[in-house]
Amino acid sequence: MSDRTGPFEPKIVAFLCRWCSYAGADLAGVSRMEYPPNVVPMRVNCSGRVDVEMVLAAIEKGADGVLIGGCHPGDCHYVSGNYKTRRRVALIKRALSEIGIDPRRVHLEWISASEGHKFQQTITQFTQRIRDLGPSPVPAAAGAKVGGNG
C-alpha cells in the first residue's frame, strides 16, 4: 500500500461472500447509494473461506481495518460457513488485543443480497470507526520477510 502522507485516509479490506454481502454491495451500487471510497472489496465464495491468516496478512500489509461480510445465520449457501467465520473472528479479536492492536479494527457483519442499504451503512460506520481509531499501529513494511520455514 502507498505511503501515508497528507490527512489520514483509512485503508480497509472487505472480504465479502459472493452469495450475500457481495450481492448486497452490488445492490448498493446499482441503487446509487453513496458510501466512503476507503474499502477494497474482495469477493470470496463464502465468509467461511476467510481464514485467520488472510485477516492477519491484510493487517500486516497495511490495512487499517478489515471487514468481513457474510450471510445471516441460517442463510449460508454452504449451510455453516458463516458460523465458522463468526468463531474465527472472535479468536482473531482476542489475538489482536493480546498484541496491542485494537480489536475493533476487525468487524464481522451479516449483510444479505437484499440489504444494499445495510451495506452502505456498514461501510460508512466502519470507515468512521477506523478514522477515529487512526492509522494502524503496524508499520506497512513490518513483515516484508515472512515465513517460518527457514
Add this chain to the structure above:
Amino acid sequence: MGKAKIGVYWAASCGGCDCSLLEVNEQILDVAAAADILLWPCATDVKYADLESYKNGEIDIVLFNGAIRTAENREIAKLIRTKTKALVAFGSCAHTGGVIGLANLATRDEIFTTVYGEQRDGWPQVSASQNGYDLHLPEFLETLTPLAEVVEVDYVVPGCPPPREIVSQLFSALVAGELPPMGTVFASQKNLCEECPREREQEKITRILRPHQQEPDPEKCLLDQGFVCMGPATRGGCGAVCPAANMPCTGCAGPTESITDQGAAMLNTLASLVGTGEEGEDQLDAEDAILAQLDDIIGTFYRFGLATSLLRGRYHEQNRTAR
C-alpha cells in the same frame, strides 16, 4: 576427502540444543571420528579470534542454535556465515524465534524495567570504565529475530530441542558426506497428526481444557478431548513424542510447508472444531462460552512462532480512546 570441519554455536538459547546433540549417544563418537570441531563454545575452548582466523568458507557446516537477541549474536552470526559453507538453523529459537520470541510482546524498555526495576538509573550499561579499563557489553536489541532474518540459512533442524531421530539423521548425512540439497528441512513434510498414534473421531470440541486440569485419555485424540494440541498446524518428524507422552503438541517444530502463520492456521482449525453439535443460531452463545475457556491466545498458539508470525510482536495503538 579429508575430515569434515564442523562447528556448533549458541546465540540466545537455553543450552538445551547443545544437550540434544549428545542425545544421539554413541553416534557422537562417529561424528568426532569423521569431523574436526572448529567451533563449539559449549564443549571446546575455541575463541572468537580463532573463528576470525579461519578462511572464508573453511568450515563445512555450522549448527547454529539460539535466536538473535544481542548485537553479539548478530555479529557472530554474520561472521560464521562468511566462515562456513552450510549454515543450519538448529532448534526452534534459530528457526522461528522460539519460546524466547514471546519477549517480543514487550518492548526492550519494559524488559529492562522488569529485570532491573523501576529505578534502573541507566542500567544496563553497554560500556563503562573502571580502573583504567574500558568495558563493553553487546547491545540488547530492540526485538528478537530468528537467524534467517540476519543471514541466509541453508538447512533447518526444527524442534525445542530437535528430537534425537532428526539430529541422528543429520549426523548420519554429515558422516557419510552426503548432505541433502540446500534448503532441506530435517523433518517430515507432513503435519504431526500423520504420525500421531492417537485415535481421531472428528468430535466437536465442547469444552477446552489445559493439561493441568485433567489427565488426558491416552488413546484418544487430544483435540477431541478438548486439549489445544498444535499437531494439525505443526510439522511432524519428532514421532509425536509429546502426544505419546500424554501431553498436547505445543508446536515447537514450526509450521508445515504450506502454512505461513502457524498460530493462524491452528486458530482456524480450532474455530472450526468448536461447537456443541449441529451448528445453528441457537448455538452461538454456547460456542462463545467454549471459546471463553481458551486462555492466553498468543502464548498458546504462538508459543514458538511469534517472532516469525505475520504480526511478529506487540504494537501500540496511538488513539486508545476512540469510540
